[in-house]
Every structure is written in C-alpha cells, then in structure tokens.
Amino acid sequence: MNLEQDDIQLFRREIRGAKKLKQDTYVEPRIVEPRKVAARIKTAAAKQKQQNNELVQQQDISFYFSDQYEPLLEQDSKVRYLRAGEDSHLLKQLRRGDFAPELFLDLHGLTREQAKAELAALLYACEKENVFCASIMTGYGTFALKQQIPRWLVQHPKVRALHQAPKAWGGDAAFLILFETVT
Template identity: 65%
Template sequence: MMQEDDLSLFRDAIKGTKKIKQDTFVPTVQPRKKVSEIRELKEKADTLFYFSDEYEPLLTEENEKVRYRREDIDPYILKQLRRGDFSPELFLDLHGLTREQAKKELASLILACEKERVYCASIMTGYGTRALKYQIPRWLVQHPKVIALHQAPREWGGDAAILILIEQTDRDLIMR
C-alpha cells in the first residue's frame, strides 16, 4: 500500500550508494555554569582586584564625615549627597560581617547597581568597632564605577551609613 510504495521508492532512490562510516569526533558538552556561579566568580574577581587593604586614598574627612568624588565629577555633587538630594534605591547592611564578607557584599552591591541601573545606594556600616566604617570608603574609592560617596544625611542613616553614586553607561541617568 502507501507505506510499501514509499519504502520501494526510497530503496530505488538510494540504490548504488554506500554506507558512510561515522568517524567524526563529537565533543562532550560541558554543563553550563549557573548564573549564580558566574556572578560569584565576578564578585570574587572584583573583590580581589578593586578592594585592596593596603591602598590609602586621600579622603576628605570634615568633622569625621567622609566624602569623595572622582576628579572628572562636578564638586557640587558632594553637596547634593550631603543634603539628601539623592534617594538610595538599594540598601546594603554590613552589620556583623567580617572584612572579607563585607568586600564580597560591596562587589555584589556595585554589580547589582550596574545591572539594575541604580544610580544611588546606601551602605549601612553601623558603629560597632568602627573597623568597617573606617575601611569601606577606602575600598569604595578604588572601584572605577564609584563616582562619589558621602556620609549619609540623617534620614538615610546619618553617621552609620554612606551614600554612594555608581556610574551608569547612560549619562542621562545622572540627571535623575
């Protein structure tokens, strides 16, 4: 019937051909890394590359209020940060973390700001032994995406927090 006709047509079409020997190498496919693994590797690389404990930047500390701006940024931005003109969209609480954990979390925050296109973030250092409060600005100024930082105004944490501005690829985002 129909199947037998199709089969005989197929056999007639391939008559005189010879079977091909399969000798091609097919590489085994490596399992893809999960997004979380890739993110973790990127954070670790950023932490190792950008956050050195030995680097001692020239930070302006006025009445123990830390502030910094990159050289190519308008100085007026520090006044805006101090007054609270920028509202942080992401918050990072570093209470109770070790220095290494804090470095990793800072790298994560900066990556999240880039990915989510967040211009302003708040880092809550707390008071405690002041070890992190003292060290965090010194780490942040080493990262090329951090364009400015200032002690947070009272409504965003005051002395126990720092506001940071992260460079975005679109310059239009600065004018938010």
C-alpha cells in the same frame, strides 16, 4: 511466632466491620523521551554557565578592594569622596539627601572579609541593575568598617562619589554612593 487463641479472637473482634481494601489504581512508569532529557541538560548547563560568569564578574569586582591602599580622603568630620572630573555639586547633593538610594546594604555584625564580599555583591548589583544611588549601613560599633568601607569604595572605577549619609538615610552610621550607570 505463634499466636495464642485469645489474641486471634481479640484481633477479629477489633477489625469486625472493616471493609477489605480494593487495589485498583495503577500508575504507569514515566517514560521520558531522549530529546526532552537532552534539552533539559542543555538548559541546566546554560544556567550553570551563566551563574559561573556572574560569579567571575563578582570576583572581578572584589579585585578592586586592596586593604593596603590609603586614599587621600579629607579628614574632617564627614567622610566624602569625589572621583576626578566629576561635578563638585554632586557631593553637596549627596550631603543634602537629594538622591534616594535604590539599594541598601546593611553590614552590621559582619567581619571585614564578609563585608568586602557583600560590598562587591552590591557594586555588581548596581552595575547589573543600572542603579545610580545606594546606601551602605556600617553601624557605629568599633568603627573598623566605617573607616575601611570608603577606602575600598574609592578603588572601584565606577564609584563616582560617596558621602556620609544624611540623617534620613542613616546619618553617621551610613554612606551614600553614586554609581556610574549606562545611559
């Protein structure tokens, strides 16, 4: 491309007073020692293995949730469950709100499969973090989750009790569960 003499003069007039840049910085290429690379690979592999183990454990928890299982839950106005061999006073304490939930799960707007996965994750977190009481908020909506959640929860061997939450913890739109902890 040939430039006209006028364009060249315009360019020179516009850059008048500009200083020439001096390139005096040099960044050496980074050389990584092979031992450090091997250590990073081992660390990454160990982390991946731990994540895979946690995923397998979480999937094991969801195994307990059968959609066909129909437990014998009392059919009065409040949903409640007490595992065999537990003190019946636990249900009264749950009803009164004597236990403060340490974890909260909000299932608003989720499908049944999403809710099942989230519930499994909550139970896994309760086990991993040694949480005694948790709250599960189902909302009002179509009542599909409100009816299904207790059916899933009673299938898990570490759920000691569940009761519809008192007003302070969500009322009719939530459940409180007591989870077996390691002491």
